[in-house]
């Protein structure tokens with residue numbers, strides 16, 4: 421039985437400036453999740469909890485890695501199906517060149533697919549700003565996900581069903 425849904429998430433590489441901020445290591449260990457991604461997985465659980473959703477990512481049979489994705493402009497992928505583990509891959513080049521906020525946006529986007537079961541939402545405002553971090557990257561809108569607007573986007577992510 422072949423049931424594999426595959427989502428390529430296209431995120432523009434434009435205007436990403438690495439920041440020299442230190443992300444504290446978290447203690448929770450997820451099996452089969454790259455060390456670099458663990459703290460982002462913890463943040464996802466925490467942000468969900470603050471919005472009334474109890475999510476234990478260790479229950480989702482997730483495999484997550486940082487490796488080279490050969491397609492241009494693809495920052496992350498999520499594949500899932502009935503007979504395979506939910507698999508997230510984050511592009512290594514994107515990871516190296518991105519700030520913690522930008523990394524978080526892409527990890528949360530992929531978890532939005534693999535864990536929250538969400539598709540893409542390409543709504544945008546009149547200034548061309550995407551109204552969801554679940555945008556496909558193909559709609560021509562952009563997101564500058566940062567500490568000022570993060571709450572809006574996370575409310576949108578965890579409030580949608």
Ligand SMILES: [Zn+2]
Pocket residue numbers: 427428429430529533540554555556
């Ligand atoms: Zn996507």
